[in-house]
Amino acid sequence: MAFKDLKFPDGFHWGTASSSHQSEGGNHNDWTEWEKIPGNIKDGSDTSVACDHYNRYEGDFSLAKEFGHQVLRFSIEWSRIEPQQGRWNDSEIAHYRSVVKTVLDRGIRPMMTLHHFTNPLWFRDLGAWLNPESPEIFGRYAKKVAESFADLDIIWNTINEPMVVAAMGYLYGDFPPQEKDFGKSQTVTQNMLMAHGYAATQIREIHDKQGRLQPQIAPVLSVSYFMPHNPENPDDVNLAAYLDEIYNHTWIRGAVTAKIPDLEGNNHRFKPLENSVDFIGMNYYSRMVVSSEMDFLAGEVPEKDPDLPRCDGLDWEVYPEGYYPIIKSYWDSYKKPLFMSENGIGTKDDTLKRAYILKHLQQVHQAIQDGIDIRGYLVWTWVTNFEWAEGFGSDFGLVGMEPETLNRIPRESAYMFKDIIQNNGLTKELQEKYLR
Numbered sequence: 001m002a003f004k005d006l007k008f009p010d011g012f013h014w015g016t017a018s019s020s021h022q023s024e025g026g027n028h029n030d031w032t033e034w035e036k037i038p039g040n041i042k043d044g045s046d047t048s049v050a051c052d053h054y055n056r057y058e059g060d061f062s063l064a065k066e067f068g069h070q071v072l073r074f075s076i077e078w079s080r081i082e083p084q085q086g087r088w089n090d091s092e093i094a095h096y097r098s099v100v101k102t103v104l105d106r107g108i109r110p111m112m113t114l115h116h117f118t119n120p121l122w123f124r125d126l127g128a129w130l131n132p133e134s135p136e137i138f139g140r141y142a143k144k145v146a147e148s149f150a151d152l153d154i155i156w157n158t159i160n161e162p163m164v165v166a167a168m169g170y171l172y173g174d175f176p177p178q179e180k181d182f183g184k185s186q187t188v189t190q191n192m193l194m195a196h197g198y199a200a201t202q203i204r205e206i207h208d209k210q211g212r213l214q215p216q217i218a219p220v221l222s223v224s225y226f227m228p229h230n231p232e233n234p235d236d237v238n239l240a241a242y243l244d245e246i247y248n249h250t251w252i253r254g255a256v257t258a259k260i261p262d263l264e265g266n267n268h269r270f271k272p273l274e275n276s277v278d279f280i281g282m283n284y285y286s287r288m289v290v291s292s293e294m295d296f297l298a299g300e301v302p303e304k305d306p307d308l309p310r311c312d313g314l315d316w317e318v319y320p321e322g323y324y325p326i327i328k329s330y331w332d333s334y335k336k337p338l339f340m341s342e343n344g345i346g347t348k349d350d351t352l353k354r355a356y357i358l359k360h361l362q363q364v365h366q367a368i369q370d371g372i373d374i375r376g377y378l379v380w381t382w383v384t385n386f387e388w389a390e391g392f393g394s395d396f397g398l399v400g401m402e403p404e405t406l407n408r409i410p411r412e413s414a415y416m417f418k419d420i421i422q423n424n425g426l427t428k429e430l431q432e433k434y435l436r
Contacts, residue, residue: 001435003428003431003432003435004428005425005426005427005428006361006362006365006425006426006431007423007424007425008365008368008424008425009368010424012374012375012376012377012424013070013071013109013339013375013376013377014068014069014070014071014376014377014378014417014420014421014424015064015069015070015071015072015073015108015109015111015376015378015379016064016069016072016073016378016379016380016381016382016398017072017073017074017111017341017342017378017379017380017381017382018053018072018073018074018075018380018381018382018383018385019074019075019113019116019117019160019385020074020075020076020077020080020116020118021047021050021075021077021116021117021118021386022047022050022051022381022385022386022387022388023050023051023053023074023381023383023385023386024047024050024051024052024053024054024077025047025048025049025050025051025052025053025054025055026048026049026054027047027077027079027080027118028079028083028121029077029078029079029118029119029120029121029124030118030119030120030121030123030124030128030176030177031047031117031118031176031388032046032047032048033121033176034175034176035047040389041389041390041391042313042389042390042391042393043390043391043392043393044391045386045391045392046386046391047386049406050385050386051383051384051385051386051401051406052406053383053385054095056406057099057102058102059408060382060383060408061102061103061106061108062106063382063399063408063410064106064108064382065106065107065108067410067414067415067417067418067421068418068421068422069108069382069421070108070109070376070421071108071109071110071111071155071376071378072103072108072109072110072111072382073111073112073113073157073341073342073378074099074110074111074112074113075112075113075114075115075116075157075160076096076099076112076113076114076145077092077118078114078115078118078119078120078123078141079118079119079120079121080092080095080096081093081096081141081144081145082120082141082144083120083122084120084122085120085122085123085126085137086140088144093144093145093148096149097148097149097152100112100149100152100154101152104152104153109153109155110152110153110154110155111154111155111156111157111341111378112149112154112155112156112157113157113158113159113160113220114138114141114142114145114156114157114158114159114199115138115158115159115160115195116160117160117161117164117165117175117388123137124176124177128177129165129166129170129187129188129191129192129195130170130184130187130188130191131191132191134191134195135191135192135194135195135197135198136198138195138198138199139195139198139199139201139202139272140202141199142158142198142199142200142202142203143202143205143206146202146203146205146206146207147206150203150206150207150210150212151210151212153215154215155215155216155218156200156203156215156216156217156218157217157218157219157220157281157341158195158196158199158200158203158217158218158219158276159192159195159196159199159219159220160220160283161220161221161222161283162188162189162192162193162196162219162221162251163189163221163222163247163251164222165188165192166185166186166188166189166192167185167247169188170184170185170188171184171185171297172299174389175388175389182297189250189251190260190261190262192251193251193254193255193260193270193273194260194270194272194273196219196255196273196276197255197258197270197271197272197273197274197276198272200217200272200273200275200276200277201272201276203215203217204217204275216278216279217276217277217278218277218278218279218280218281218339219251219252219255219276219277219280219281220281220282220283220341220342221248221251221252221280221281221282221283222283223248223282223283223284223326223330224247224248224284224285224286224287224288224322224326225284225286225287225288225319225322225323225325225326226240226241226243226244226247226248226287226288226289226290227240227287227288227289227290227322228240228289228290228291229289229290229291229302230291233292235292236290236291236292238292239290239291239292239296240290243288243290243296244329248326248329248330249329249333252277252280252330252334253333253334254267254270254273255273255276255277256277256334256336257273258270258271258273258274258276259273260273277334277336278336278337279336279337279338279339279375280330280334280336280337280338280339281339281341281342282326282327282330282338282339282340282341282342283341283342283343283380284322284323284326284327284340284342284343284360285311285316285342285343285344285345286311286316286317286318286319286322287317287319287321287322288301289301289302290302304317305317309352311345311346311347311394312346312347312348312393312394312395313346313387313390313393313394314346314387314390314394316345318345318352318356318359320356320359320360320362320363321363323343323360323363323364323367324363324366324367327340327363327364327367327372327374328367328370328372331367331372331373337373337374337375338372338373338374338375339374339375339376339378340364340374340376340377340378341378342378342380343357343360343377343378343379343380344356344357344379344380344381344396345396346387346390346394346395346396347394347395348395350411350412350413351434353398353411353413354412354413354416354434355434355435357379357413357416357417357420358416358426358430358431358434358435359435361377361420361426362426362431364377365425365426379398379417380396381396381397381398382397382398382399383397383398383399383401383408384396384397384399384400384401385397397411398410398411398413398414398417399411399414416430416434
């Protein structure tokens with residue numbers, strides 16, 4: 001293969017992404033309660049310590065600066081900020097203000113996520129996202145955070161991967177609250193869409209009230225490239241198209257058009273969604289091959305391709321070829337700027353990790369060359385962290401962590417990514433070194 005220099009646009013943003021529950025340690029939310037049930041976490045681990053990022057964030061951010069990061073995406077923990085409904089913890093708000101300031105002090109842009117899977121216990125006990133009042137409840141939380149952080153230069157993410165919350169928690173039952181009900185999953189989808197609208201509205205109104213410039217606001221979506229098992233079978237093709245529509249597009253189309261879809265296929269205007277999407281965060285990891293002869297909603301899928309490498313634990317196939325078409329479908333459909341807010345692979349094989357990043361960035365570069373407005377690329381994740389139901393069985397970190405000491409150990413992939421940032425692209429020599 002002949003390689004060439006792949007230069008990215010001036011002002012392109014590079015960095016990594018993480019979440020509070022997976023890295024901080026010491027949280028008390030619906031996930032920490034769920035972790036206590038034997039068998040829920042595959043390797044039997046928990047997040048009592050995680051990466052101890054709650055106490056080590058200054059060192060982690062200093063290391064990110066050393067490696068050239070320009071953007072750090074992270075979440076704040078709702079259960080810390082509002083431990084009881086309507087009772088705000090000022091010391092935790094102060095903690096997260098310190099987190100944001102520490103990022104800014106290092107010359108890095110903070111991209112802050114309000115909700116990344118976990119819920120306060122009181123919210124869980126109210127029915128969480130099945131509660132018809134959940135959108136307004138989340139809006140009040142967003143208002144408090146906006147009041148407390150509007151003076152800081154933040155890129156705002158409202159909700160991370162709402163379709164994963166709906167599918168994994170309410171359809172497949174693999175995440176809390178372990179429901180298996182299609183109707184409930186759709187209710188959750190709708191409520192999280194409205195919650196995004198309320199949150200964006202509150203953020204905008206608070207910035208106006210304080211006389212501040214409007215920030216960039218976006219939801220962050222999990223996207224997958226759906227492929228028919230048999231491209232010659234119309235039923236397989238139709239199933240892939242249907243799942244692409246329901247998983248990749250229905251939610252974000254509602255956010256962009258400010259219309260809530262209902263179960264009957266109708267739409268109604270929802271004013272809080274207006275002007276709620278400045279850009280779209282896209283998290284891509286793999287493809288999904290589907291067969292009309294299998295019950296996809298029951299978790300049945302064709303066997304994986306034995307010739308493709310896979311993510312440890314999660315068993316996702318490495319399929320960078322799916323990145324470009326899903327990026328293009330979002331650009332063609334919505335004409336909103338895109339931000340590659342998560343991309344990476346869980347593996348201790350750093351050779352595979354390096355190749356994964358480079359091959360996916362080749363796809364991103366091609367999309368940019370074809371006129372698609374992509375603002376940045378974030379690797380998931382900086383420091384090895386807790387990977388939800390897999391525990392520590394899937395290692396996404398560019399930086400490893402000694403289990404006993406929690407010392408951070410940069411891997412060669414971290415140095416490779418530093419080179420990419422410094423060159424604002426992939427040099428011919430870098431590709432030859434890691435992709436031969």
